[in-house]
Amino acid sequence: MLDPAPMEDVLAYIDGHRARFVEELREWVRIPAISSDPSHRADVLKNAQHLMAQLEAIGMEDVQLWPTGPGGTGHPAVFAELRSSPDRPTLLVYGHHDVQPVDPLEAWVSPPFDPVIREGRMWGRGVVDDKGQVHIHVKAIESFLRTRGKLPVNLKLIVEGEEEIGSANLDALLAEKSKELAADFVCVSDTAMFGRGIPSLCVGLRGMAYLEVHVTGPSIDLHSGSFGGGIANPVNVLARLIARLHDDDGRVQVPGFYDKVVALTKAEREEIHGLPFDEPAWLASTGAPAAAGEKGYTTLERVWTRPALDCNGIVGGFHGDGSKTIIPSKASAKISCRLVPDQEPEEIAQQLGAFFQRHAPPGVKVKVDYLHGGRPYLAPTDHPVFEVAKRAFAKAFGRPTVFIREGGSIPFVRTIADRTGKPCLLMGFGQPDENSHAPNEWLDLENYHLGIKSAAYLYDELSRI
Amino acid sequence: MLDPAPMEDVLAYIDGHRARFVEELREWVRIPAISSDPSHRADVLKNAQHLMAQLEAIGMEDVQLWPTGPGGTGHPAVFAELRSSPDRPTLLVYGHHDVQPVDPLEAWVSPPFDPVIREGRMWGRGVVDDKGQVHIHVKAIESFLRTRGKLPVNLKLIVEGEEEIGSANLDALLAEKSKELAADFVCVSDTAMFGRGIPSLCVGLRGMAYLEVHVTGPSIDLHSGSFGGGIANPVNVLARLIARLHDDDGRVQVPGFYDKVVALTKAEREEIHGLPFDEPAWLASTGAPAAAGEKGYTTLERVWTRPALDCNGIVGGFHGDGSKTIIPSKASAKISCRLVPDQEPEEIAQQLGAFFQRHAPPGVKVKVDYLHGGRPYLAPTDHPVFEVAKRAFAKAFGRPTVFIREGGSIPFVRTIADRTGKPCLLMGFGQPDENSHAPNEWLDLENYHLGIKSAAYLYDELSRI
Numbered sequence: 001m002l003d004p005a006p007m008e009d010v011l012a013y014i015d016g017h018r019a020r021f022v023e024e025l026r027e028w029v030r031i032p033a034i035s036s037d038p039s040h041r042a043d044v045l046k047n048a049q050h051l052m053a054q055l056e057a058i059g060m061e062d063v064q065l066w067p068t069g070p071g072g073t074g075h076p077a078v079f080a081e082l083r084s085s086p087d088r089p090t091l092l093v094y095g096h097h098d099v100q101p102v103d104p105l106e107a108w109v110s111p112p113f114d115p116v117i118r119e120g121r122m123w124g125r126g127v128v129d130d131k132g133q134v135h136i137h138v139k140a141i142e143s144f145l146r147t148r149g150k151l152p153v154n155l156k157l158i159v160e161g162e163e164e165i166g167s168a169n170l171d172a173l174l175a176e177k178s179k180e181l182a183a184d185f186v187c188v189s190d191t192a193m194f195g196r197g198i199p200s201l202c203v204g205l206r207g208m209a210y211l212e213v214h215v216t217g218p219s220i221d222l223h224s225g226s227f228g229g230g231i232a233n234p235v236n237v238l239a240r241l242i243a244r245l246h247d248d249d250g251r252v253q254v255p256g257f258y259d260k261v262v263a264l265t266k267a268e269r270e271e272i273h274g275l276p277f278d279e280p281a282w283l284a285s286t287g288a289p290a291a292a293g294e295k296g297y298t299t300l301e302r303v304w305t306r307p308a309l310d311c312n313g314i315v316g317g318f319h320g321d322g323s324k325t326i327i328p329s330k331a332s333a334k335i336s337c338r339l340v341p342d343q344e345p346e347e348i349a350q351q352l353g354a355f356f357q358r359h360a361p362p363g364v365k366v367k368v369d370y371l372h373g374g375r376p377y378l379a380p381t382d383h384p385v386f387e388v389a390k391r392a393f394a395k396a397f398g399r400p401t402v403f404i405r406e407g408g409s410i411p412f413v414r415t416i417a418d419r420t421g422k423p424c425l426l427m428g429f430g431q432p433d434e435n436s437h438a439p440n441e442w443l444d445l446e447n448y449h450l451g452i453k454s455a456a457y458l459y460d461e462l463s464r465i
Numbered sequence: 466m467l468d469p470a471p472m473e474d475v476l477a478y479i480d481g482h483r484a485r486f487v488e489e490l491r492e493w494v495r496i497p498a499i500s501s502d503p504s505h506r507a508d509v510l511k512n513a514q515h516l517m518a519q520l521e522a523i524g525m526e527d528v529q530l531w532p533t534g535p536g537g538t539g540h541p542a543v544f545a546e547l548r549s550s551p552d553r554p555t556l557l558v559y560g561h562h563d564v565q566p567v568d569p570l571e572a573w574v575s576p577p578f579d580p581v582i583r584e585g586r587m588w589g590r591g592v593v594d595d596k597g598q599v600h601i602h603v604k605a606i607e608s609f610l611r612t613r614g615k616l617p618v619n620l621k622l623i624v625e626g627e628e629e630i631g632s633a634n635l636d637a638l639l640a641e642k643s644k645e646l647a648a649d650f651v652c653v654s655d656t657a658m659f660g661r662g663i664p665s666l667c668v669g670l671r672g673m674a675y676l677e678v679h680v681t682g683p684s685i686d687l688h689s690g691s692f693g694g695g696i697a698n699p700v701n702v703l704a705r706l707i708a709r710l711h712d713d714d715g716r717v718q719v720p721g722f723y724d725k726v727v728a729l730t731k732a733e734r735e736e737i738h739g740l741p742f743d744e745p746a747w748l749a750s751t752g753a754p755a756a757a758g759e760k761g762y763t764t765l766e767r768v769w770t771r772p773a774l775d776c777n778g779i780v781g782g783f784h785g786d787g788s789k790t791i792i793p794s795k796a797s798a799k800i801s802c803r804l805v806p807d808q809e810p811e812e813i814a815q816q817l818g819a820f821f822q823r824h825a826p827p828g829v830k831v832k833v834d835y836l837h838g839g840r841p842y843l844a845p846t847d848h849p850v851f852e853v854a855k856r857a858f859a860k861a862f863g864r865p866t867v868f869i870r871e872g873g874s875i876p877f878v879r880t881i882a883d884r885t886g887k888p889c890l891l892m893g894f895g896q897p898d899e900n901s902h903a904p905n906e907w908l909d910l911e912n913y914h915l916g917i918k919s920a921a922y923l924y925d926e927l928s929r930i
Contacts, residue, residue: 036787101789107685165787192691206690210788219752220572223902225671225873226657228803229773230764232757235798236707236776243708246701250694287684287794292697292828299695308694311701312791317778318799322501322630323675323836324566325801325874326777326902329752333700334783336790338693363757371788408690409790437688437791 007460009147014139014452021452022122022445024054025135029115029124035075035098035165044075044161047097051134051159055080058142060157066177068162068169075161077173079180082141082155088463090154092183092422094412095134095190096163099126100437107439120445127443129436133189133429134159136448140455152463156183160412163190166210166372167411174419185385185462186416189451191406191428192436194275196444199393199454201386202426204304204405205413207339207376209348210312213238213356214332214367221317221326232363234331235316241356241366242333245309249295252309252337254355260342264305272300275402285433304405308338334371338407345373374411375418383423388465392457393427396450427454472925474612479604479917486917487587487910489519490600494580494589500540500563500630509540509626512562516599516624520545523607525622531642533627533634540626542638544645547606547620553928555619557648557887559877560599560655561628564591565902572904585910592908594901598654598894599624601913605920617928621648625877628655631675631837632876639884650850650927651881654916656871656893659740661909664858664919666851667891669769669870670878672804672841674813675777678703678821679797679832686782686791697828699796700781706821706831707798710774714760717774717802719820725807729770737765740867750898769870773803799836803872810838839876840883848888853930857922858892861915892919 014021033047034040048065055063060080068074075098102112102125110116115124122132137157144151158181160170174181194200217234218227247253264272277300283291293302302308316331318324337348353368360366379386381403390401406426417424429451435441479486498512499505513530520528525545533539540563567577567590575581580589587597602622609616623646625635639646656667682699683692712718729737742765748756758767767773781796783789802813814835825831844851846868855866871891882889894916900906 036785036789038786101783101785101787103783103785104686206693208690208790210790212788217753220900220905221569221903222751223873224773224775224777224801225673225803225871226897226901227751227768228671228775228801228872229758229771230756230768230872231751231753232755233775235779236711239704239707239776239779239798240711242701242704246705286687286692286696288682288696288828289830290697290827291695292826293694303692303695306694308689309701310689310693310698310792311704311782312689312789313782313784313793314700314704314796315780315784317776318566318568319778319780319797320501320566320568321503322566323677323799323801324501324777324902325673325675327775328778331779332784334788336689336693336788338690361757362755363753365754406690407693407695408688432691435685436691437789438686440685 007456010143010456011453013143013147014456018449021139025132026115026122028131028135029126030113032113033098033126034101035162036101044098048076048078048161051078051097054138058138059145060141066173068173074169077158077160080157082151084151084154088153089184089465090156091459091462092156092158092181092186093137094186094188094416095137095159096130096161097134097159098161098164100129100164104439109440121442122445123440123442125441127441128430128434129441130163130190132443132448133451136189136429136451137455139452140459143452143456144459151459153459155459156181163410166374168372170412171415174415178419183422186422186424187458188410188413188424188426189428190410191426192430192432192434193428193447194402194404196431197397197399199397199399199401200404201389201393201401202406202428203379203381203403205377205410206407207343207345207374207414208409209337209339209345209373210371211335211349211352212332212369212371213241213335214330215364216330217364218327218329221329224325224327227327231327232361233327234364235328237361237364238316238331238333241359242311244359250293252307254351256351257307257348260344261307262341264301269301271403272304275300275404282432303407305340307340307343310336312336338409339376341376341378343376345375349373374409375414377414377417380423385423385425385465388461389425389427389458392461393454395457396454427458472921475608475921476918478608478612479921483914486604490597491580491587493596493600494591495578497578498563498591499566500627501566509563513541513543513626516543516562519603523603524610525606531638533638539634542623542625545622547616549616549619553618554649554930555621556924556927557621557623557646557651558602559623559651559653559881560602561595561625562599563626563629565594565629569904574905586907587910588905588907590906592906593895593899594906595628595655597908597913601654601894601916602920604917605924608917608921609924617925620924621646628875631839633837635877636880639880643884648887651887651889652923653875653878653889653891654893655875656891657895657897657899658893658912659867659869661896662862662864664862664864664866665869666854666858666866667871667893668844668846668868670842670875671872672808672810672839672879673874674802674804674810674838675836676800676814676817677797677834677836678706678800679795680829681795682829683792683794686794689790689792692792696792697826698792699829700793702826702829703781703796703798706824707776709824715758717772719816721816722772722813725809726772727806729766734766736868737769740765740869747897768872770805772805772808775801777801803874804841806841806843808841810840814838839874840879842879842882845888850888850890850930853926854890854892854923857926858919860922861919892923
């Protein structure tokens, strides 16, 4: 393939500073920026400031801390810009600097916030979701600036601090900063590749509706001997409500749940079936004894293109060592629905709330809280920028780029797509089994390295679109 | 009613030392003898030793600490004896000195192990279940010995330390100590009266089978976006297994569960319906919005005479503040069945274990642990000792004694009845809403006082049987 603008200088810089880049990422990962935990609020701020210092050090202009939420009650986002030339296109790069909680802490082989390198991987909370992927862009920018003094495109960077808690304040921020964030294309690096060494552009994301269901029966825990059989048990009731959510074929039973689901076309199914999906390896990576799910769909179809309803947690009554003979006063469960086009989070949340109330027996009170949600996304893959991105990615990895989807949710993507109408490139460098929301999260350091090159190629390719 | 042996001296002593008796009980309640918590092992021993010191102080002979379990690994029981005369009958009094756990600690109005007096009640863990009721006998014995120098009957006292964890080592102890424990009658004070001021002899107890069910899916928590819909979720699976345990009429669906249940006779039902049961007050005491249970039975029938299956607790996945989007690796529930004659605990546990395995989907592994059990009990109420006990109890409270049942389990009763064939008097002084297994356990101090008199009358009446 003819390469009109040789990249040797930039690539050599990336190769030459590989070890330092890794060390700098390790430093950043040490900050425990758990956005869901109020006790880590100061850490999330410190985390943002650490990123700002890095951006200023490599020569980004207008590095800004953007408070979010009413009265700045949210976690701050970081914004930075580098103007190259008015006749070059502008790329907006999105990432997030906050991370998931770490519990159960005892399941980590090495401490989540003291990252170590082993087996060619960096292990720690946030190494790939999403600090490592933000860092890929920071280092690609640095590599251009240190070798050529400027970028081939105009570049804006927005790194939010609330992605792991549903980006509740993001929409307001995007509205407020629409001028600052104006761009021709958007690139999001917060997804996984199809497999090691397979450059992959993600063209679909599932949305989300996250709820918490509380069942309350007696006002205190009762003696299960004295009262057992005469009082509705909140744990049993909650179990029955949860069980009722699916039929035996794994189909969600909430009325209206599937009404807006757009069925896969024959072409879409064939595209998915054409991917080199190693289901036994996928299953082995989970440790589960068998795959499961909605009847009539393959595993990839289920996790990419079908809605899913999962309990993320449940608690009620006594669960310590030994036994306690009580009817618990209350029980609760956290439930998340993964949504596909054209399901709407608020609508799904309302359907679930009504379902729980309708099936609650008279012996309990049920309360359903809608915690947060995000709409699903499908990319406009007929836009030429997707061919450009495919080419850039393929150059770095030396292999053709595939279109994939992702079962997870990135509220920003849907929101920015709605707000700007601009194409959004989901160029992710993670791996499917990277434990991004579990203990022992890891980043493949070869992917990280080739990711920096991919980003550099992307900036270069986009300059000629 | 003619009273052949005036009791004025003993009753006057009981009235005269009322305040001191209460203070002595408070002292004992301060010891946190939680038998289910290994970290309180030393406290359970200290608790037994405290009781021994009290028994020695009032003049009991042969006060002994009886180790239990293989190599003394169980919690110790306390035994004491007082021989009066070879031609008088021998009464064996049973109680337990161990107590329930206290969590949730934050729900206690006053500290569980720093008992306070308010509203004519003592509040603390173990005040009524069962330290207060053991103390009633200790003080009745003291009252005879201090006024007359001897008891009207031969008396043996066995106070075990493992009742709240299923009395696993009790059967072996009873076998080993059959000679020491030989008696003509048995009295157990560990039940509740039908209501305040209503002397009640409990003639039936439910048994128990206590299990823990563990469901394991993936080997670690998975990202619910990446894997949701493709992997069986252990929380959802556990909920479905629990839901399947009952039908919509509240009937247990485990095959064989009801096979050995003896149906109530018409006379038994009429006896129960004749009791002054204030269901609205009973319901109000629970705080639940409505009663519930097996179709075709009244509330009293349900909690006294029908088997029940309750989840005592459930846990799995994330249940902290905020949200976490995972498919949990595992979930577990504690489940207790309350059994009625002639259900057998081991048989029921096996049926449940088989049920869970049969209905476990291939995407998970299910493990069922049988923690402990106890057989149900029905008293031989045609034996004349029941009339004697009714009379003694009625004298203290000035009101006729009723026969009641109790939904709870006291493994000792069934075991001692099987081992000795002797009648067992369940003379309890608790109240139905005393929170014995919940926060804010309380003891009615008037009942405690009249309880001491009832025990004294019982010893006196039994001397002439």
